[in-house]
Amino acid sequence: MPRLTLPDGTHPELPEGEPVGSVLGPDAIAARVDGRLRDLSFVPAGDVSVEPVKAASEDGLHVLRHSAAHVLAQAVCRLWPGTRYAIGPTVHDGFYYDLAIPAHVSADDLPRIEETMRAIVAEDQPFIREEVSRSEALARLEDQDFKREIIEDLAGQEGEVGPGDAVTLYRNDHWVDLCLGPHVPSTGRIGAFTLTSISGAYWRGDEKNPQLTRIYGTAWATREDLQAHLRRLAEAERRDHRLLGRQLDLFSSPEELGPGLWLWHPRGGVFRKQLEDWVRDLHLARGYDLVVTPHIARSVLWETSGHLAKYADNMYPPMQTDTGDYYVKPMNCPFHVLIYKSQVRSYRDLPMRVSELGTIYRHERLGALHGLLRIRGGTQDDSHIICRPDQLVDEILGVFDLTLEIHRTFGFSDPIVNLSTLPGQTILEPEMAARATETLVTALERYGLPYTEAEGEGTFYGPKVDFHFRDALGRLWQLTTVQCDFALPERFDMRYSGEDNELHRPVMIHRAI
């Protein structure tokens, strides 16, 4: 008979074959068994520790929302037979399900779907976990090509889904989904939920793949929690910078200007002066020099930097003149490089720190634009440090420090930090690529910044550390990016005279908001 360890320190025995749920209170919706989230129906093989998972906890909300996603998919299948369902994970504050629905479905249909979900909740269908072989799962999900694709991709991956060849299915009534679980015991337990929006999303996040209908919802432990959440959203909408910009007469973007281009009105101008003065003073205090560079440059500059080869689509087309083709700048780095190269540099000159509030123009994809958060023309707080390799880590630490100070000043104190490693296509030699990434890792660890790795998300000239923040609606926005660059110094043949009287290659750090 398995002996359990409960959070209160007691050690009850569980009769052979009994699920862990039988020793937990009625308010448990799932369990943590030896640290792993399990269904209440989980039957332990031997002695284990068991904790109840309640709906309002972080774990509980995850289980609740994921279960709601299943109910959503089942409801859509009930309304539109022939619907194929892809994936239905939880997200910040909610959940979604990606579906291929054989009908035109829009936001107007959300109430009907929700109604059907409530019917499924009223039926209180148990979530039944089944472990089956991959081949059986393929047979059971015969009409579900997305699920089949997932199952086929699981071939060779052991452990995560089930032992060896097995995968897990969760069944409600006759509706079956491929899923790791766990789930609430039955559909009657998914709490207070509502559907929030509908949109398109590419299968597996790749725009070359077919587009599915993504339905978003949110679920909470209680009606009150749900209401409070909806109130927070409404409040956040009232504080939307686009709305405030109009109400306070700060800025506007008339159609004659073009998408993503903004006018700053007199009151906005005062605001910008305050902001810009503050940022410049901050840089001066931290040993940066201020520079100013033009808005356009000959194409050769962008050819040398490599931006033209990589980003031509996102640059405004060139203008032809009597002295060659000119591009409006999408970034400031090459100009700062030219300032460095304007004279012979000594190792004593390094690090050289330059900073500019540089106005740049990027021909961003139309759908990406969003108020002042994603624009086609805007001023970047952009700085570059050119230094000796032995100064690199310390300089990056200084950049992290500056970055966090800037964000903290505006009340953003919980960055979500990503380390983006080099993509498949890079202009860096493998050895330098490895060095650049190692340097960033060293700096991150020395600074004590928790981060997650985003493989292959770096720039073509180097790996980067990005600082993301959530807005009041829970959306993530990338603000600062910090890059370690061994490539541009090479491309622009940057040098400095070392203590040994030999010429050396400096390293470059980019920081931009």
Add this chain to the structure above:
RNA sequence: GCCGGCGUGGCGCAGCCCGGUAGCGCAACCGACUUGUAAUCGGUAGGUCGUCGGUUCGAAUCCGACCGCCGGCUCCA
């Protein structure tokens, strides 16, 4: 760029489904009132309904293309 929604006086909206030359609130302007900080009373002016094209005797209302905005997806040097 993709999916969905939307585009009516400065702002927020109704009208559009069931085609017959546009309505409300706030703001503005004029006047009255003067009661201490969420909006007093009366009056005036302001739009041809994102743009272009089509259907029709006739379109804000139907159809198409384009432009722009919003929510996501993708992208974000």
